[in-house]
Structures are given as C-alpha cells and as structure tokens.
Amino acid sequence: MRDDAPLGYAHRPKPFGFEVSYRLDPDALFVDTGRKQENIPYAAIASARLAYAPTNFTTKGYRLTLGLKDGRTLKVGNLSWKTFFEYDRQDGRYTPFVRALLKRAAAANPRLACRVGTPPFLWGLSAAAGALIVAGLIAMGVLAIQRNGLTAAALLVLFVAPLGWQVHAMVTRNWPGDFRPDAPPERVLPG
Structure with a gap:
C-alpha cells in the first residue's frame, strides 16, 4: 500500500x-x-x-x-x-x-x-474499586460457607471468577x- x-x-x-x-x-x-x-x-x-x-x-x-x-x-x-x-x-x-x-x-x-x-487517578480508583468488589464477594462466599449456604457460595464463585478476570484485564491492560x-x-x- x-x-x-x-x-x-x-x-x-x-x-x-x-x-x-x-x-x-x-x-x-x-x-x-x-x-x-x-x-x-x-x-x-x-x-x-x-x-x-x-x-x-x-x-x-x-x-x-x-x-x-x-x-x-x-x-x-x-x-x-x-x-x-x-x-x-x-x-x-x-x-x-x-x-x-x-x-x-x-x-x-x-x-x-x-x-x-486510563489517566493515573482513574486507573488507581478503578483498580481499588475492582479489588474491593472482588474481595467483598469472596468474603460473602466464605460467610455463606460458614453458615452452610453452599448454593449461595457456589453462585458467588460462578460470579467472582469472570468478574475477577475482567478486573485483572482492565487493570493490567490499562496501566x-x-x-x-x-x-x-x-x-x-x-x-
């Protein structure tokens, strides 16, 4: 060309x-x-x-x-x-x-x-928010297991895996x- x-x-x-x-x-x-x-x-x-x-x-x-x-x-x-x-x-x-x-x-x-x-401030804010959301969902899953809520824990795991992957991709690619x-x-x- x-x-x-x-x-x-x-x-x-x-x-x-x-x-x-x-x-x-x-x-x-x-x-x-x-x-x-x-x-x-x-x-x-x-x-x-x-x-x-x-x-x-x-x-x-x-x-x-x-x-x-x-x-x-x-x-x-x-x-x-x-x-x-x-x-x-x-x-x-x-x-x-x-x-x-x-x-x-x-x-x-x-x-x-x-x-x-993304601009550094927004990147830091996104990374922190993503990590807090994933950590909160993991904590909810642990609490569900402790209270014998295995169905709720399984559903949370199914949701946390793709969310965690997406947060990881956003943070690493948008450095x-x-x-x-x-x-x-x-x-x-x-x-």
Whole structure:
C-alpha cells in the first residue's frame, strides 16, 4: 500500500446511533458521522490515547481517543453495534487503521502526546474499586460457607471468577503510560 493511499474504517459507536466512517487522506482525517462531514488536519491532533474498554463481560473493546487542539475529542472503537446486545468486532480493520492514523498524526505534529491506558487517578480508583468488589464477594462466599449456604457460595464463585478476570484485564491492560506513535502497545490493540 502506498503511504498516501486512502485507508478507511467505519463503525457504529452506539447501539442506536449512526455509523461513523473515517478515511485517511494525505493531509487530513476525513470523518463522516451521517449528519456532518469534516476534514481534520493531522496537525490538529494534539493527543492520542489507546485503552482497553470492554462494555460488558463478553466484549473485548478497544478505543482510540483523539484530543484535538480546539478541545474536541474523537473516539474510535473496534466494536460496531447492531443492537443493544449485538455487535461486530472490527479487529482486522481497526488495528491497521489506528497504526496508520498515529503514523500520519505524528508526522504532521511532532509534539503528538501518545498515552496508553486510563489517566493515573482513574486507573488507581478503578483498580481499588475492582479489588474491593472482588474481595467483598469472596468474603460473602466464605460467610455463606460458614453458615452452610453452599448454593449461595457456589453462585458467588460462578460470579467472582469472570468478574475477577475482567478486573485483572482492565487493570493490567490499562496501566497508564506513554508510547511512541510508531510502536503502540499490543495490550491495547486487538490481535
């Protein structure tokens, strides 16, 4: 693929919203929301944040948030929603699109701030809340076993296992930091 060849991507970011399409033109990111079309010069992109952003226990959602110099933000995700419960994973198109977009934005703006995960304060708050919830559920299970409530304890174990796994994934993948635009971390991009 030529470096100046257009690369496109489209997704429906909300279950009951319009599809948003993007195209990487030589000098600007073209965005079509269905209601409005806009060219955003790559030099106008001030920051990029990659994060692991699942929406429930079963989705593996990833998100790129672009901060523009005029204060607006633009979010691009790998999930395209059909209904409130149905979605398409667009991993095969999302990852190359994000890599190409970061490359073009960094070439146009050498001061592009590339961050990974959630901001440190929010990450710490999320990690603490997740750990407290999992610990509380484990304590409830131990109490249920002590009181011969084996059915309740079994149900809690069935709930704690996937919740603990999800909390672990959120904490480890969203560890805050910076990255180079030519080397985004694999932990926040779908494989």
